[in-house]
Amino acid sequence: xxxxxxxxKFRVLKTGQSMTLLCAQDMNHEYMYWYRQxxxxxxxxxxxxxxxxxxxxxxxPDGYNVSRLKKQNFLLGLESAxxxxxxxxxxxxxxxxxxxxxxxxxxxxxxxxx
Amino acid sequence: RKEVEQDPGxxxxxxxxxxxxxCTYSNSASxxxxxxxxxxxxxxxxxxxxxxxGNEDGRFTAQLNRASQYISxxxxxxxxxDSATYLCAVYSSASxxxxxxxxxxxxxx
Numbered sequence: 019x020x021x022x023x024x025x026x027k028f029r030v031l032k033t034g035q036s037m038t039l040l041c042a043q044d045m046n047h048e049y050m051y052w053y054r055q056x057x058x059x060x061x062x063x064x065x066x067x068x069x070x071x072x073x074x075x076x077x078x079p080d081g082y083n084v085s086r087l088k089k090q091n092f093l094l095g096l097e098s099a100x101x102x103x104x105x106x107x108x109x110x111x112x113x114x115x116x117x118x119x120x121x122x123x124x125x126x127x128x129x130x131x132x
Numbered sequence: 133r134k135e136v137e138q139d140p141g142x143x144x145x146x147x148x149x150x151x152x153x154x155c156t157y158s159n160s161a162s163x164x165x166x167x168x169x170x171x172x173x174x175x176x177x178x179x180x181x182x183x184x185x186g187n188e189d190g191r192f193t194a195q196l197n198r199a200s201q202y203i204s205x206x207x208x209x210x211x212x213x214d215s216a217t218y219l220c221a222v223y224s225s226a227s228x229x230x231x232x233x234x235x236x237x238x239x240x241x
Contacts, residue, residue, distance in 0.1 A: 051229055060138070060219060060233035061176070068227045076228065077135075108175055115223040118164050118183070123175035 020044050024109050024124035031099045031131045039094040039127050041109030049112045050092040051076075051121070052084060054105040061108060067092055099131045135159055136222050138232025146240055149210050153235045155220030156202040164223035165196055167205045169216045170234065176219055179205075207237075215239045 025040045041050060048069050053061040053076075063076030065084040073084045081103060083095045092111075096103060106128050112121040138155045145151050157165075165182035180187065182194040182203050193206040203220055220232040 049227060049229075053231070058140070058233065061231040063228060063230060066228060074226065074228075077230070110229070112229070115164065115227045115229065118166070118181040120166075120178045120181075121221070121229055123177070125175050126173075 022109055022111055022122050022124040024127050028128045033131060035099050036097050039107055041092045041124055043090055043111040047111035047113050051110045052094045053108045056105050101131045104131045136230045136232045138220050139235050141235040144238045147212060150208045151210055153205045153218055154202055155232045157222045159224050161225045162222045165203045166221040167194055168219040168221055170219055171216050210239050212239050
């Protein structure tokens, strides 16, 4: 059972480079989320999607863009990477937020911007 | 002010101790509440949901106080294997899932 898969697992970027992180889930979940985690900061919501074709801003959206062209995939883009975007990125998905349903996480992407 | 605030810790307690964490949330329309556990360099995993009437799962007890807008997690008879970071999560309005900053727990022999 794949669950939530993030690609890549690790990446080193130079300042100004662009990249796309892919989150894929095979559970037919409507809701998908991108977070970043920095030491002592917990998980901060970047962007999220409540269904195919929709996206919305979270707590820290600046410097990131997202797309949800297919229900199973949620892409996070960095157009011009900055050292402040060095972080661990987690994707999560869930079937609904109306009831006490679990959110499932990918294994994370460790991104370093030099 | 952050939408979800959590005791920062760290907590360092001896094996067998009882430890409690609190988490407050600011959006009174929040619908669902959870505690997640995160081991070092791993993804968070659900520990337990938090129900209005309070709920227990073995040594773990979760409580919700809607009037004061906080949730709590109590761990009894702590084990070495309980060492981890504990994150509260709130399903907020507009379908957002907001996490607290996490509380690091270390259990010493």
